[in-house]
Amino acid sequence: MDAAAADDPGRVGPYQIAGRLGTSPLAIVYLGRSARGSAVVVKVVRPAHANDENLRLRLLDSINDRPADATGTLLPRLLKHDVTAWPAWVATAFEPGLTLQDAVSRFGPLPAPAVALLADGLLRPLRWLHGRAAAHGALKPSNVLLTEDGPRLLDVGTALSTGTADDPAALRAVLAYAAGGVDLLPPGLAAIRDGARPPQIGKWPYTPVETFDGWLPHPVTVAALRSAREALTREARILWRSPDERSAVRPFVRTEVTTRPVPVEPDPDVPAKATVKRRHVLMAAGAVLAVAGAAAAGITRGTREPARDTARWRYDTGDGLDGQLLVVPEAGVVIAATSYDDSRLYALDLATGAKRWDRAAERLSDYYTIVDGALLVCMDGRLHALDPATGSSVWATGDTGFGIGDFEWANVTADAERAYVVGGNTVIAVDLATREVAWRCRNPASVSRTATVHNGTVLVGLTPEAVCLDARTGTKLWGYDLGQYLGAAPVGAGDLAWIGNRIGDLVALDARTGAVRHKILTSGGGGGDGRSQVAVASGIAVVGTVDFEVYGVETATGAIRWKYRTSPHENYGTGINSSPVIDGDTVYIGSGTKDFLALDLASGALRWRFRTGSTVNSTAAVHGGLVYFGGWDGSVYAVDKATGRDR
Structure with missing residues (x-):
């Protein structure tokens, strides 16, 4: 900006x-x-x-x-x-994005699959325009915005013309620019590769795709998020709140970020993979931004990293953990899921870390729950109830009409009567007695990573709104527009529902009406997707931000009580994606870097930190005297909750 x-x-x-x-x-x-x-x-x-x-x-x-x-x-x-x-x-x-012109000039031509999807994404608005006897008239690389959810055609209206003859040639030129030359267009676009004049827009080869998940090379996605971060950070510094709000809550000054080209090199902690799923794009982005952060701090790969600290026990899954740890005391296990290359559900012994059982799946929840002693988890498009002690199946839904089969992931929460499955752009309620779909709610854009249940309602992020649904019927009771992608679900606590977004807004809403009670500016505007979900206890709401800050906010007034910065390097990773867990007077949270932290709930003071082998984004579980968490290094750790060590 x-x-x-x-x-x-x-x-x-x-x-x-x-x-x-x-x-x-x-x-x-x-x-x-x-x-x-x-x-x-x-x-x-x-x-x-x-x-x-x-x-x-x-x-x-x-x-x-x-x-x-x-x-x-x-x-x-x-x-x-x-x-x-x-x-x-x-x-x-x-919307965070880079123009096609910026992306190609910085990172070179797009790969063939991305060019094919770009063609589809541009044909949609052009077919809509031409169907109305209108045309764009100024189609060029600088008027195409690349976002992680697909391309956007810009300058419609001021560039609008009534003749349609120029758009086909302009579209071919744009796609050739994206591919690095007309001869490099993918085979599916052969009809426009040959010949002096391309066909009219209505006769172009066109097969609409269902999703653009993971369609861009991850360096382009990361650069788009960093560009948005710069713009939103500067915007917030200029426009921060009204004078009345300024007097009520003192803002924290955000650090200005200087953008420069970032060399893209493999991170030793990130397994090589030919294609990256959408849920992992920002995880991979963390590796790219980590390179920038290390360079800014004068750190090179020759510098020795601190060794991992010693845990009570550590189990190596061999793949990254990015979701929820769930303790099942009755079965004596902690549940964890890997989700990068080898999607697999693990049950580990609480005391020793020994593997009790595991189950592999192509698509797997990394948020799950226990109802009536059964572990509810989504695997490969079906809702399963598993015996947490053995991993054996108790029951599973059929996939016909269930509606989650094509989702890369689908996460589960529940009350005593229904399970609520969140995935793609849909929330599905499943009656636990009949195992049939009770209702479903679809959103034109994405949904939050999870949903939460509060006083007979389901709270969920239906981008760009925080929404309250009736748990029995799925009827929308209220919605609040935060104007951004919502990675985290609202969380109900008493008469309030708390929700944050990735540009730094933390809002407390009346849980019955959706009216705003408190609105706080935190240190958002960063490169992550804001997946840290608010936790509330003892009159304090705690959340992590994409700028590596953990905030404690007084629930009665909305005043910021404390903040703690987890990373000394502004550009390391994509911020805090771990959701805080509060146990007594202690907050446990992954730092967004290689540390897992324990903070004092009342003051935000550091109690202890535990060093792992890679980024910690998981949400911890506390049981007995231990806290359990996972890292992108593929390890599940158990440490003493008071000391952060083996004892």
């Missing part, structure tokens, strides 16, 4: 303006914020063209009949507009 010029507006419609994202001959694109704190992109027609009625009509034409579900056309999500204002403006949702 560039600084706003002296003659740029401070506000456009309901949005505060922070700075410029880009310009074109007809319009200026700004980054701003809504009154509710959502980051937005505001395109404003240049004053020199403000009286151009044809331009206003083109803008209006690009807005009319635009699908509310932007994912159907892969256009940026439309928020508000006023084409009758002077000058006219249109606001869309902010």
